Amino acid sequence: MKVTEYRRYDAVGLAELIANRQISAPEALDVAIRQTEALNPALNAVVHTTYDRARRLAQAPLPATPLAGVPFMLKDLGQLWEGVPTTSGSRALSDFIAPITTTLTSRYLRGGLVILGKTSTPEFGMASVTEPAMHGPTNNPWAPGITAGGSSGGSASVVGGGGGGGRPPPRRGWGGPPRRPNRPGRGRSIKEPETAPAA
Secondary structure, three states, X not given: OOHHHHOOOOHHHHHHHHHOOOOOHHHHHHHHHHHHHHHHHHHOOEEEEOHHHHHHHHHOOOOOOOOOXXXXXXXXXXXXXXXXXXXXXXXXXXXXXXXXXXXXXXXXXXXXXXXXXXXXXXXXXXXXXXXXXXOOOOEEOOEEEEEOOOOOHHHHHHHHOOOOOOOOOOOOOOOOOOOOEOOOOOOOOOOOOOOOOOO
């Protein structure tokens, strides 16, 4: 599968291609890895890769689940996978290797998602921008030099850049991605409302 074709599909579309045997899970993973390697130097969105584990997952028999075989990334905050580094964006956890697999990660794995890495987050998720001192700022793929937001800025940057199994999401209803430059004290920051509007 070519990258241009891969980028046309969201996770559900990729899952359908895999289920219908139009592509294989290893083929989808190969494209996701190529995209990650090509885009991450500029985006700085992926802080740990698990390519060998992902290849084993993709080659194993897939469960009969809606997203089986789809490339996926974990947020590097609270989502532990035994034996994989988890820093939560903090230098204090720079040597931490997960001793367990959390329930959510276990469910992703049982659901057949193929986890190929972990995405950047602000230190302990405590900021609305993803600029941890440990990993450096994550860039917005649509506007380089502008923050990808937080606390899921790494995840947003990966999806927006066309990696990790999905096309860019629609712009948020409050006016698009935050416009704060990746340098503190410069530009202005647009913050989403504190509470969600009533449905």
